Amino acid sequence: MKQTVLSVLLALSFTIGYAQPKIGDMAPEIRLKNLAGKEITLSELKGSYVLVDFWASWCAPCRKSNKQLGPIYDLYKKNGFEIYGISLDEEEAAWKKAVAADKINWVQTREAGGWYAPVALAWGIEQLPTSFLLDKTGRIISIDPSAGEVELVLRQGLK
Numbered sequence: 001m002k003q004t005v006l007s008v009l010l011a012l013s014f015t016i017g018y019a020q021p022k023i024g025d026m027a028p029e030i031r032l033k034n035l036a037g038k039e040i041t042l043s044e045l046k047g048s049y050v051l052v053d054f055w056a057s058w059c060a061p062c063r064k065s066n067k068q069l070g071p072i073y074d075l076y077k078k079n080g081f082e083i084y085g086i087s088l089d090e091e092e093a094a095w096k097k098a099v100a101a102d103k104i105n106w107v108q109t110r111e112a113g114g115w116y117a118p119v120a121l122a123w124g125i126e127q128l129p130t131s132f133l134l135d136k137t138g139r140i141i142s143i144d145p146s147a148g149e150v151e152l153v154l155r156q157g158l159k
Helices: 002-017 060-079 092-101 118-122 147-157
Strands: 031-033 039-041 049-055 081-087 107-110 130-134 140-143
Touching: 031 107, 049 060, 049 147, 060 081, 060 147, 092 107, 130 147, 140 147
Parallel strands: 049 081, 081 107
Antiparallel strands: 031 039, 049 130, 130 140
16 A cells, blocks of 8 residues: 555656646757757747657658658748757667658757657657647747648748
């Protein structure tokens, strides 16, 4: 009985400590290295609409999303739109291969640890793909928007 109570308390503290950010929250900071090994922070992108996109090479819906986001990124990147991709791939080679295959040309980062990587825990990631659309101040305005919803926000916000 004592062990069961302890397990429940640990589970609750883990869940409470790592709750997913909500619409209206300021986005938690991210500080990861890109493909070239350069550290990129999320806060560097303030002033642009940013899609924080958690994905992995082994996730078929993620790969489909990459292909849908490509044309949107190409259309709006010059007007103040950025994507901050975060791979939960355990293997660096698989991540790099997927980035090349999907022709991803936006910010790409990866943190070792998969589901237990500090950034995945801080953002409460429980499934892939998971994405957060941020306004120009870094506030979350949508969670898991479709490609069409992202484009609608950009068309309205980047006039």
